Amino acid sequence: MCGIVGYIGQQEATPIVLDGLRRLEYRGYDSAGVATLNDGRIEIRRAQGKLINLQKVLDERPVQGSCGIGHTRWATHGRPSENNAHPHYAGGIVVVHNGIIENYLPLKEKLKQQGHSFSSETDTEIIAHLIEEHYKELRDFEAAVRQALEEVRGAYAVAILCEQEPGKMIAAKLGSPLVVGKGEGEFFVASDIPAMLSHTREMIFVEDGEIVIFDDSQMRFTDLAGKAIEKQSKVIDWSPLMAEKGGYRHFMLKEIYEQPRAIADTIAGRVMEDQEEVFLKDMNLPVEELQGLEKIFIIACGTSWHAALVGKFLIEKLCRVPVEVDIASEFRYRDPIVNEKTLTLLISQSGETADTLAGLREAKGKGGKVVAICNVVDSSIARESHGVIYTHAGPEIGVASTKAFTTQLVALYLFALHLGRARQTVSDQTSRKLIDALLTLPRKVEEALELDGPIERIARQYMHASDFLYLGRGNQYPIALEGALKLKEISYIHAEGYPAGEMKHGPIALIDEELPVVVVVPHNATYEKVISNLEEVHARGGRVIAVTDGSADELKGKAEVVLTLPEIADELMPVLTSVPLQLLSYHIAVLKGTDVDQPRNLAKSVTVE
DSSP states (O other): OOEEEEEESSSOHHHHHHHHHHHHGGGOOSEEEEEEEETTEEEEEEEESSHHHHHHHHHHSOOOOSEEEEEEEOOSSSOSSTTTSSOEEETTEEEEEEEEETTHHHHHHHHHHTTOOOSSSOSTHHHHHHHHHHHHHHOOHHHHHHHHHHHOOEEEEEEEEETTSTTEEEEEEEBSOOEEEEOSSOEEEESSGGGTTTTOOEEEEOOTTEEEEEETTEEEEEETTOOEEOOOOEEOOOOGGGGSOTTOSSHHHHHHHTHHHHHHHHHTTTBOTTOSOBOOTTSOOOHHHHHTOOEEEEEEOHHHHHHHHHHHHHHHHHHOOOEEEEEHHHHGGGOOOOOTTEEEEEEESSSOOHHHHHHHHHHHHTTOEEEEEESSTTOHHHHHSSEEEEOOOOOOOSSSOSHHHHHHHHHHHHHHHHHHHHTTOSOHHHHHHHHHHHHHHHHHHHHHHTTHHHHHHHHHHHTTOSEEEEEEOGGGHHHHHHHHHHHHHHHOOEEEEEEGGGGGGTGGGGOSTTOEEEEEOOSSTTHHHHHHHHHHHHHTTOEEEEEEESOOGGGTTTOSEEEEEOOOOGGGHHHHHHHHHHHHHHHHHHHHTOOSSSOTTOOSSOOOO
16 A cells, blocks of 8 residues: 655665656555665654655755665554654664554564564564564675565565665565666666656566565566576556646546547557447457356455445346446455356456455455456556456546546456357447447546536536435446445545435435535436435425536536536446536535545555555
C-alpha cells in the first residue's frame, strides 16, 4: 500500500527520490522519508503527514549523495508518526518497505534477546535489524539480505542500503509490486511506473522471490539462493505528461475528462467497423475452451467489483453462461467450486491488489482458467493469469477511480461480445449493432462531460447534506453503488447505493425532505418500474436528482434536478451514467474543501490483505 523509490547513479539522489515519491503519494500519505548514502555515511530525513512536510525538513536540513531511497507511507503496523515513518535504520543498514511482515513479533522478540532495541512500532524495522545481525557474522551485504529475507513471512518490496558497502543498493520482492527502471549509467526502483517515467521508459518487472543488486553502474538479478536470473526489459508507452495534471485542478478531474480518450484507446485494434468479431489477442483462450465453459466467476475489490457486477449482466445476457461475482477478499475463504470448465475473470486497475491476486491463485490452484482485466502491463495479476485484457486508461493517480472504471466496463463489454461470438449466442447482426454502438461511445462520453457546468451548480444545492441515497435497477444498480462510493470516498458524506426495487424493504424509512436521492433511470426495460420508485421518493419529500437519457417529460415535477444523457445501447449505458455521478462527487468534494486526490485513510492500490 505504501510507495518506495530508490536511485543509484551519478546524479544527486534526493531530488529524484522526492519526485518519485510525489508521483507515488497516492499509495499513502501518512508520513514520508528519504535516506542517502554519501561518503560512507547514511543520512535520514523523515516527517509525519504529506510529502510537503518532508520537503520542508529537507529544505532546512538537506542531504546529499548519488544513492538514495525513499518512502511514502500508508500506516498498517503503528500509528502515523515521525518515529514510524520509513526509512528505518539499524547498525549501518537502512530499509524502506511496502508490505506486511506477518511474523514480525516472534522475530522482534528474538532480536531483543540478541541485544537489539527498537525505536518504532512498525514491522519494517525488524528487517533492518535482521540484516544487521546477519551482517555481523557474514560481513557481506548481499548475503546478509538473503539470510534476513529467508526468515521473514508475509509480503515485501524493499530497497536497502548499507554504510559498510557504499555504492551498492539492493531491492527485493515478495507479494508487493516492484519495478526497476534502466537509464544511462543509472538505475531506479519503485512501487509503480509513474515514479520513473520522467527519467526512463525502459522497465523490468521484478517477480516474487527475486533480488536485484545494483553495483558499479551494473545491475543483476538473482533468486533468494543467489542463482542468477536473466531478465528482459520492456518499453512502457505512457508519456510522462500522462501522469501530470495538465492544467486541471486535480488529477481526478483530469482523469474524468480523459475518459473519451481512454475508452477509444481500449477499443482500438479490437473491433473493426466492417466486421462482426472482437479481437482479444492476449486472452490466450482457444474457441473450444470458451465454448466448453460452464461457469464464470468475476472477482474484484471496490470500484472494480462494481464493474464486475455490470459484467455479470453483460455476460449472462450475451453469452448465456452463469456468472458469480465475488468480492475478492471473500472468494478464497469460501472454498469456491472451480474446475477446468470454470473461467475466473479478475479485475484490478493496478494488477497488484493483494486480495484479487490471492483469488487468482485459489482459482488457478483448483484447475480453472484465469483471465485478468487490468491497466498495468506486466503487473503481478497480468503475469500470473493465463490471459489478459488490458485497459488502456494510462496512469490513474487520483485515489478515487474514474477512467479505470469506465475502461473496465468497456473491456467487459468486449469480452462478452468475444465470448458470445465463440459460443454462437451473438449473431452477426447483433454483433455488428453492438460494435457500432461501441464505436460511438467516446463521442457520447464527451457529450456527457458537457454536463460538468450544470453539475457544479447543482453541487452547491446539495453539498451540505449529511446523507445521500443512490437508486438504480438492473445494470444501473452497480452504478448506484459506484456513485455512492465515489461520494463517500472524496467528500466524506455518508451515502448508500441500493437496488431501486429494494427501497421499500428498509431504505424508504430514511427518506425525508432533507435527503437527496440520486435515481439512475435510463429508458430501458425497467424504466417504468424505476419511475414508480422515484415517485415513492417524491411523495415522501425526498430531493430527487434524476439521471436519464432521451425525453425527460415524465420527470417534470417529480425531480428537483434532471440530468439528461445521450442515448446509447442499454449494454453501454452504465458507462454514460457513471460520468455525471463522478462529476457530482467531485464538485461536492471541492466545495467542501476535502483532499480530492488523496482522501483520508485511503490508498490507490491495496497491496496488503
